[in-house]
Amino acid sequence: MNTDQSLRLRIEDLFTDYVHTIDDDRLEEWPDYFTDAGRYRIITRENHERGLPAALIYCDGKGMLRDRISAMRKANVFDPQTYCHTGGAVQVVGADDDGIQVRSNFTVIRTLSDGAMSTFACGRYLDRITEEDGALKFAERTVVIDSRRVDTLLVIPL
Amino acid sequence: MSGNQAPEFTWPDDDISRVPYQVYTDADIYAREQAQIFQGPTWNFLCLEAELPNPGDYKTTFVGEASIIVTRDDDGAINGLLNRCAHKGALVCYKPCGNTRHLTCVYHNWSYDLDGNLAAVAFSKGVGGQGGLPDDFETAGHGLQRLRIETYRGLIFGTFSDATPAFADYMGPKLLASIDRVLIKPLKVLGYHSQMLPNNWKLYAENTRDSYHASLLHVFHNTFGIVRPNMRGGVQIADSGWHHRSYAERVPAGDVEIDKEKVRSLKNQYSLDDVSLMEHVEELGDTVTNSIQTVFPSLVIQQILNALAVRQLVPRGPDRSELFWTILGFEDDDDALLELRLKVNNLVGPAGFVSMEDGLAGGLVQRGAVADPAARTVMPMGGPGIEPSVGSRVTEAAVRGFWKGWRECMGI
Numbered sequence: 001m002n003t004d005q006s007l008r009l010r011i012e013d014l015f016t017d018y019v020h021t022i023d024d025d026r027l028e029e030w031p032d033y034f035t036d037a038g039r040y041r042i043i044t045r046e047n048h049e050r051g052l053p054a055a056l057i058y059c060d061g062k063g064m065l066r067d068r069i070s071a072m073r074k075a076n077v078f079d080p081q082t083y084c085h086t087g088g089a090v091q092v093v094g095a096d097d098d099g100i101q102v103r104s105n106f107t108v109i110r111t112l113s114d115g116a117m118s119t120f121a122c123g124r125y126l127d128r129i130t131e132e133d134g135a136l137k138f139a140e141r142t143v144v145i146d147s148r149r150v151d152t153l154l155v156i157p158l
Numbered sequence: 159m160s161g162n163q164a165p166e167f168t169w170p171d172d173d174i175s176r177v178p179y180q181v182y183t184d185a186d187i188y189a190r191e192q193a194q195i196f197q198g199p200t201w202n203f204l205c206l207e208a209e210l211p212n213p214g215d216y217k218t219t220f221v222g223e224a225s226i227i228v229t230r231d232d233d234g235a236i237n238g239l240l241n242r243c244a245h246k247g248a249l250v251c252y253k254p255c256g257n258t259r260h261l262t263c264v265y266h267n268w269s270y271d272l273d274g275n276l277a278a279v280a281f282s283k284g285v286g287g288q289g290g291l292p293d294d295f296e297t298a299g300h301g302l303q304r305l306r307i308e309t310y311r312g313l314i315f316g317t318f319s320d321a322t323p324a325f326a327d328y329m330g331p332k333l334l335a336s337i338d339r340v341l342i343k344p345l346k347v348l349g350y351h352s353q354m355l356p357n358n359w360k361l362y363a364e365n366t367r368d369s370y371h372a373s374l375l376h377v378f379h380n381t382f383g384i385v386r387p388n389m390r391g392g393v394q395i396a397d398s399g400w401h402h403r404s405y406a407e408r409v410p411a412g413d414v415e416i417d418k419e420k421v422r423s424l425k426n427q428y429s430l431d432d433v434s435l436m437e438h439v440e441e442l443g444d445t446v447t448n449s450i451q452t453v454f455p456s457l458v459i460q461q462i463l464n465a466l467a468v469r470q471l472v473p474r475g476p477d478r479s480e481l482f483w484t485i486l487g488f489e490d491d492d493d494a495l496l497e498l499r500l501k502v503n504n505l506v507g508p509a510g511f512v513s514m515e516d517g518l519a520g521g522l523v524q525r526g527a528v529a530d531p532a533a534r535t536v537m538p539m540g541g542p543g544i545e546p547s548v549g550s551r552v553t554e555a556a557v558r559g560f561w562k563g564w565r566e567c568m569g570i
Binding site: 042043044046047052053054055056057058059060061062063064066067070071074075076077078079148149150151152153154155 | 347348349350351352353354355356375377378430431432434435480485496500501503504507508509511514515517518521
């Protein structure tokens with residue numbers, strides 16, 4: 001799709017800011033990348049391709065997005081860990097009244113406190129992006145992970 | 159090397175509340191478990207009838223480390239077959255699922271029907287009168303090894319052993335009834351994922367039977383009243399000790415002393431912005447919010463609020479295991495109930511608010527266990543036996559029941 005280059009740059013900036021927010025552990029800011037009714041799902045490629053709806057994480061609205069972070073900070077117990085996202089292959093696939101549809105690839109390397117590093121997840125972001133008060137926001141971000149298998153646990157959003 | 163070889167493992171005494179750490183780390187014990195537990199007198203969950211609706215449907219699964227093919231044949235019957243070609247031992251099915259007329263090994267095209275009988279051998283007559291099968295080769299004796307199969311309320315179980323009792327007798331009436339309670343209607347699969355656990359499979363088997371930890375490790379249980387120590391509930395244990403069910407009801411059990419200063423999970427109180435995922439439609443005819451049932455050795459049947467799932471435990475070496483989650487609903491769910499299940503599902507699985515710590519806890523024990531294989535755990539709560547518990551889940555009786563079953567299968 002032929003996209004205005006300035007819009008394309010704004011989308012790429014959004015993606016860049018998003019991954020740095022996660023990788024820098026500024027997760028309290030993470031829900032602000034979404035609209036108030038924003039949906040966020042992490043789903044396996046198998047489920048996605050077979051039309052099976054169950055996700056590993058499903059947030060419907062900003063309240064649930066915030067709850068993911070407060071649970072992580074206050075309730076859940078896990079080995080200290082950090083992510084390093086890399087991304088690319090950004091493709092604007094369509095646009096309509098509901099927003100701009102964009103797909104891109106990502107890889108997350110996870111590092112644990114004992115130094116162990118692994119390719120924790122890779123796959124696609126399938127996004128619907130809208131403009132709100134002059135800023136681009138995710139109305140919907142579906143994270144399709146290629147593997148059905150999660151190593152130990154998934155607590156930090158992808 | 160024989161001078162360095164460890165003596166064959168024996169349990170030091172009759173005490174099932176003290177487990178030697180060696181059982182979590184020892185490669186020989188792990189190998190014996192494959193033969194004596196997974197291929198011994200046990201019913202192993204394979205998959206769901208709902209995953210094989212049509213003749214020709216197949217799915218691959220595991221019994222212990224062994225790869226298994228489950229098929230629905232033209233008569234509508236379910237077959238469980240060891241996924242190992244009679245010729246050279248290659249996996250016949252290497253895809254997770256599909257629909258087929260024949261199960262054909264790609265290596266040399268030996269082909270089996272859906273019942274596992276050897277139907278065709280490539281070049282069986284040779285080429286130009288040369289080669290081929292000897293005249294006295296009997297195809298009848300070279301099918302895929304069959305497992306005995308039983309289905310119960312949509313669950314498919316298989317066993318390698320002729321000694322395994324009928325499934326109803328294996329479970330006993332109490333724990334059969336608790337399956338009946340949850341699987342009340344035709345099931346629908348809502349999705350799959352799996353979780354690698356950094357621990358021996360038995361540590362997860364213990365964890366699911368350990369109702370003592372639920373309100374201590376999992377803050378979410380307490381905060382949102384799914385399982386609190388002072389909620390009514392209990393632990394049912396099969397007479398054999400092998401299987402259990404732990405449950406909690408949203409009914410206060412009266413005043414129970416909880417020292418908030420010492421219970422970490424009660425100290426950090428917080429609230430949810432969006433409580434919609436904690437809604438509960440009482441669809442099973444009671445007020446139970448949490449019901450976790452095991453079927454020895456490898457199945458967990460889960461109801462947490464409206465999140466239904468089965469979890470299949472597969473060993474992946476002495477210090478690794480893989481937990482396969484199949485997320486369930488009922489065929490007749492309306493859109494609202496489906497949406498609720500998908501939201502409540504946030505509580506469980508590898509990213510579950512109340513279950514992600516289970517991936518951590520087993521790994522912590524695994525890392526601790528290596529220090530001294532001869533040392534033993536201490537599990538006295540509600541003990542020392544395998545008595546069921548009414549009114550309290552602060553017991554390790556079901557864990558001890560697991561070890562009773564383990565020792566009986568292993569002859570240790």
